[in-house]
Amino acid sequence: MEDLLAAYEAEGEAHFSANTQTPLRADAFSKTDEEKITAISLHFAAIMEELGLDLTDDSLRGTPHRVAKMYVKELFSGLNPANKPRISIFENKYGYRDMLIEQDIEFISACEHHFLPMPGKAHIAYIPNGKVIGLSKINRIVKYYAKRPQVQERLSKQIYQELQEALGTADIIVVITAHHMCVSMRGVEDQSSKTTTLSYGGKFEEKDRRKEFFQVLNLGTNRMVK
Numbered sequence: 001m002e003d004l005l006a007a008y009e010a011e012g013e014a015h016f017s018a019n020t021q022t023p024l025r026a027d028a029f030s031k032t033d034e035e036k037i038t039a040i041s042l043h044f045a046a047i048m049e050e051l052g053l054d055l056t057d058d059s060l061r062g063t064p065h066r067v068a069k070m071y072v073k074e075l076f077s078g079l080n081p082a083n084k085p086r087i088s089i090f091e092n093k094y095g096y097r098d099m100l101i102e103q104d105i106e107f108i109s110a111c112e113h114h115f116l117p118m119p120g121k122a123h124i125a126y127i128p129n130g131k132v133i134g135l136s137k138i139n140r141i142v143k144y145y146a147k148r149p150q151v152q153e154r155l156s157k158q159i160y161q162e163l164q165e166a167l168g169t170a171d172i173i174v175v176i177t178a179h180h181m182c183v184s185m186r187g188v189e190d191q192s193s194k195t196t197t198l199s200y201g202g203k204f205e206e207k208d209r210r211k212e213f214f215q216v217l218n219l220g221t222n223r224m225v226k
Ligand SMILES: Nc1nc2c(ncn2[C@@H]2O[C@H](COP(=O)(O)OP(=O)(O)OP(=O)(O)O)[C@@H](O)[C@H]2O)c(=O)[nH]1
Pocket: 111, 112, 113, 150, 151, 152, 153, 180, 182, 183, 186, 187, 188
């Protein structure tokens, strides 16, 4: 398990600044997934019991284990560097030097303050330097970092920094728009508001580049590109 933590530090997020890194304990990977599922099942059963639910009921009996498995293997599987996608990078043989946009990348993350869903879309562009990335890997990177308890600002930055590392360029923009269920289904109960974050660097520091990016995004959104 120490190997996993070492992997996390070596190829995982060692290059991330402290405020971009997901706050993890040093012993985050000292237990196996199965050990975590067993422990979380017991904790979740205790929560259900405190709520007064009858755990001998047929339908409720399996819930603690289901929730534990869902946390470890599904919703929060992106905490574990063993689940990090393999990223294929190719030489930019065709000498493509213009903007490449991957838009409408759907994800569902979870807010770390309430553990409620945060469904959203990411729109990402980069200007290739010497390397190009397999398109699906952009979606996979988004999914990986979304499958953690998150705040949207950090999610944007983690995706940006992962791409920067992979592509060897800062000429990247990551725009995310998401709904926060913690804002819609509880608390202030606003169903319509959404949150947009932008992380960009390099050539996207130029206002005109960002303008071009948003213009092309609108083209796609208006179904001129299907
Ligand atoms: N900046 C940021 N805040 C978030 C994100 N997700 C949820 N939040 C906010 O985190 C805040 C937590 O505030 P608290 O006052 O501690 O929690 P609360 O009492 O449940 O707050 P209310 O939601 O206003 O009822 C809330 O304002 C949430 O809307 C996020 O991705 N980024």
